[in-house]
Amino acid sequence: MNPSMSSPFVLPRILVADDDPSSQAVLRYLLADSYDVTIVGDGQKAIDLLQVEEFDLMLLDLQMPRANGFQVLQTLQTNPPSNAMPVIVISAFDETEKVIQALHLGAKDYVNKPLDLQVLLARIETHLGLQRLISQQQSTIKALAMTRDVQLKLSRIISHDLKSPLTNFRIGHYMLREIISPNEEALRVIDNMEQTLNAIIDMIRVFVEAVNAQELRPKFGVVNTRTLVRDVVAQHQLVAGRKSIRLVFDAPEFLLWGDARMLNQALSNLVNNALKFSPVDTESHLWVEDLGDRCRLYVHDQGPGIPQEEQDELFGMFSKLRNRPTAGESSTGLGLWIVRQLVTLHSGSYGVESRPNEGSTFWFEIPIATEEQIASIQPEE
Secondary structure, three states, rough: OOOOOOOOOOOEEEEEEEOOOHHHHHHHHHEEEEEEEEEEEOHHHHHHHHHHHOOOOOEEOOOOOOOOHHHHHHHHHHHOOOOOEEEEEEOOOHHHHHHHHHHHHHEEEEEEEEOOOHHHHEEEHHHHHHHHHHHHHHHHHHHHHHHHHHHHHHHHHHHEEEEEEEEHHHHHHHHHHHHHHOOHHHHHHHHHHHHHHHHHHHHHHHHHHHHHHHHOOOOOOOEEEHHHHHHHHHHHHHHHHOOOEEEEEEOOEEEEEEOHHHHHHHHHHHHHHHHHHHHOOEEEEEEEEOOOOOOEEEEEOOOOOHHHHHHOOOOOOOOOOOOOOOOOOOOOOHHHHHHHHHHOOOOOOEEEEEEEOOOOOEEEEEEEOOOOHHHOOOOOO
């Protein structure tokens, strides 16, 4: 891309190839104030110049010595730096077949001599404007490609660098189980660690796959709400215990149509959010409500509540509120955004109900599995 196309402080460069002295004088006078103009008097000089310099637009006469305009256009087609440059043909030829030939050879426009100068100026600006848009589009595509490349590299780093510590964690987990096997309370802690570790490994894999595939793809099946809620509560009991927060849940059994890993992550994020912003020695409640063809899962905390003006931003990427976690926990601002992404993939909805000093209730809805969907995953007898 010619730098002049991307900078407003550099005049666009125009190459004029015309052997008529009067036309050269008129075009120099017409263009000199607004453009950086170079004029040559024969086609071969134009060809030679285009081998070593870049221009934003070319005005090309068809009748010239040494190499005519058609030969110049043919040469441009084989020269990658110049073949994207718009060429406006200016010629006394008024034969339709000559015009068509020039356009087939890559010319973008055609103006007859004697020149209508206002029309010519308008067409020059139009083609330069189009070229600027093309340059901007190419820059955007290049930037997106670079972003995509960074995503892939990061996903490989995450996948590679997390394998070793997680493998060590798993080995240590099994060794601890053998060491403390007589201690029932310690075994419950180990069971919680195993559930948490499996959930971490599973979701890392899901999100690495998502980066590689550029989208999350749910693996739909039947998800039992009772199992879902109990698993999520078990995963968070240790964290809740450290802050003396009681996790209270009511989980009747409904069968949802969704991806069990993703729904576990969505509900886990809501519970984790509730625990972060709840004071010590409080309660967080989870419950499930039947809405007919959909099921709504709720998580309520006894935190400080969320002002109305901040609620619209809650599910945005990197969204952070004035309220801070009550025990110094970290907050990336991604948890609720991930909930939004996962629930949306299930054709579900999400929301929050909150008032200052009255706690917050986050929820999401997921379709209940139909009889046909349930039957589709059951093996035939």
